[in-house]
């Protein structure tokens with residue numbers, strides 16, 4: 007460690023002060039002179055033809071500025087919302103990519119699809135006016151489930167896609183996998199559902215747009231995880247605003263989890279309205295509106311089979327998945343259940359043959375896209391449930407079967423049969439530590455004791471691997487990405503030696519203002535409080551792809567490290583001149599440039615001053631000033647991995663699950679700030695445990711209504727369902743970035759659903775239960791327990 | 802309707818519609834945007850403030866119901882013991898990494914202070930139970946619970962010093 011605020015130090019967060027004193031600046035807090043307020047009128051039907059909209063009564067109300075519809079959008083030549091990823095199916099054909107109008111036109115395709123925007127002088131008035139807008143619908147039959155959507159004769163979400171199939175995608179070697187199954191001694195099978203989730207960051211989405219006619223400048227404030235991408239997609243593809251006239255600001259953002267990493271129709275509509283009406287327009291989503299308009303997560307139906315030999319060695323894995331896209335393609339939608347899912351199915355195992363096919367399906371539901379983990383929790387859940395089932399079927403110990411198939415640490419770099427080359431890892435090291443921390447061996451005694459209290463006790467284990475650090479642009483391009491996935495950072499060193507960093511990632515809770523300052527502090531030997539991290543404003547920060555896919559540290563941090571290295575390199579040249587030494591003789595350490603073998607040195611601050619007051623300076627060969635910029639494109643994904651263990655008790659009489667303990671041992675590469683890492687793990691595990699125990703988005707099959715459409719019906723995890731978690735890192739360095747970092751934002755969410763559900767199933771295994779779909783709600787478990795007891799009594 | 806109340810120690814007289822919520826009075830009229838709105842069903846707790854010293858979800862209370870009341874929001878709790886000093890509960894959230902995105906934080910801290918006022922030596926389970934009305938999507942609650950335990954202890958330590 008270079009100094010007490012450098013890499014590895016658990017320093018307290020620099021950004022806390024404004025949040026704990028109520029001085030954060032979120033989009034909803036922004037007020038502009040002359041601001042108007044907008045409310046979206048949304049479809050109450052899941053599938054309907056739009057026959058007409060009569061806004062005359064609303065428009066007659068004093069204070070109502072405008073009612074805008076899809077017709078108006080069309081008349082103004084506004085484009086549809088683009089999808090950022092185009093995948094290719096089995097047949098080599100591009101996915102079906104239907105139009106995604108920013109306000110519905112002709113038809114609505116899910117409950118919550120926007121049909122009009124009402125702008126008024128106050129929010130209350132806009133709401134009242136929205137109620138007065140009369141929309142005539144011809145209600146059509148809706149389709150909610152994917153199995154139904156694929157049936158012949160099912161209602162077509164898009165007329166020209168009669169089978170509702172967006173893409174039939176595959177990965178892996180089908181023939182080799184079939185051969186593995188043909189030679190297998192055992193085949194373990196599972197059918198499972200990965201339930202749909204609503205991401206629900208605590209801050210609802212919001213957008214404010216300002217148009218300055220005199221300069222032609224447009225500014226959008228948005229609750230976005232990637233303001234530069236919104237600027238590019240919206241400016242270029244939707245509204246036709248030149249890039250140099252458009253500014254997107256994502257100020258303090260109250261949580262993202264993927265939900266805010268898409269270019270949303272509302273951003274474009276609000277910006278369009280502000281330009282068209284020439285007034286600032288503000289829209290703040292209500293929570294129940296968010297349930298119907300924020301992209302949702304997961305929603306898979308899968309069948310999977312694992313082929314094993316008689317010793318429990320995995321020979322082949324075959325997976326067939328249906329993945330729900332909802333009513334439109336969201337920005338990354340088609341990428342999530344394909345490229346971020348299939349290639350993760352090897353897990354930490356040496357399975358030699360894997361084949362996975364995914365049917366990507368349209369339904370009359372809210373669009374589905376990335377939600378924390380995005381594809382990788384689904385892969386982990388499927389694989390790790392299947393491994394437990396195989397163990398039970400073969401009568402093998404759950405730990406032994408995993409050990410038997412684990413990639414040994416010595417085998418890295420490891421090429422899987424599904425595209426990925428893992429650069430580093432130590433799965434069995436993680437497993438050993440997790441088993442010890444969770445006192446796995448002592449579990450039988452705890453189970454026996456719980457039984458005396460009328461409770462079923464279970465312990466569950468899951469390993470996982472994550473591919474993150476999105477992404478090497480060349481590989482991503484091959485997989486269908488329509489953008490680069492590098493990151494950029496500028497290090498602006500002031501004449502005084504204070505530093506401003508301008509970075510293209512976006513922080514919405516991850517603590518970047520601290521973590522990134524620690525990297526600079528470590529390298530430059532200056533305290534973190536002399537370093538300011540700036541992000542979230544396209545007029546300040548050169549460019550960037552934003553924050554998602556656990557990329558900020560491994561991609562953004564690497565760009566930052568590169569820029570700091572350039573600063574040091576230039577500093578050495580200045581120092582060589584000032585110290586009258588050869589550049590190779592200059593070393594930089596602890597914030598000082600010195601001539602090796604002498605006591606001659608200059609402090610970092612002195613070099614900075616010389617760069618800006620270049621009286622004695624090699625001006626012939628070196629520019630004055632000290633500011634460096636880098637764009638970093640990773641050469642590979644990073645591969646965090648680990649082993650998690652959970653212990654639960656289930657009340658036999660009520661089916662209530664008590665999550666008693668959770669141990670996470672994670673290999674996340676170099677740790678910059680262990681306190682922040684633990685926080686990321688806590689939050690990630692809580693979200694995964696939430697899926698396992700309580701959260702689920704339920705649509706009514708007939709009407710397509712979202713039944714769990716508010717916090718009254720959608721069970722968010724609360725403090726009293728979670729235990730104190732034990733978080734331990736067991737890291738191997740990433741081998742392809744200088745910092746050795748892998749990322750930690752999603753690992754908790756990736757490992758935890760499988761871990762918790764394996765514990766739940768283990769608890770109920772004495773009753774003969776082999777699988778439970780998420781969430782393990784009391785109601786569901788009570789029924790399972792009751793049925794199993796009746797069956798046992800009947801025997 | 803003419804409304805007179807004290808907000809963060811300052812006397813305020815405003816003319817408000819009778820259906821205005823307290824949270825809107827604070828955020829929209831008085832510019833106190835530290836109090837947040839995270840839901841429309843009174844469940845998230847992002848909007849918690851104190852009315853006459855007791856925690857209240859300001860999205861569930863009409864502004865006019867605060868006639869003559871003492872209202873304290875997150876902006877009004879620091880400052881005791883020196884202009885820039887933090888309230889012990891704010892300090893505890895900082896020291897225990899009890900916040901990430903910060904959106905739930907003002908409500909959490911206001912709720913936690915009320916909790917501390919009612920409990921001298923609370924257990925972890927009591928804190929977790931108290932937080933039934935406060936949601937956080939970022940932290941998994943672990944460090945919030947730690948912060949509230951530490952903040953409660955610090956508040957009572959400060960109180961006993963003041964008493965002595």
Ligand code: FES
Nearest residue numbers: 843844845846860
């Ligand atoms: S905004 Fe008041 S409880 Fe959610």
Ligand code: FES
Nearest residue numbers: 901902905937939
């Ligand atoms: S810190 Fe983000 S919701 Fe609590």
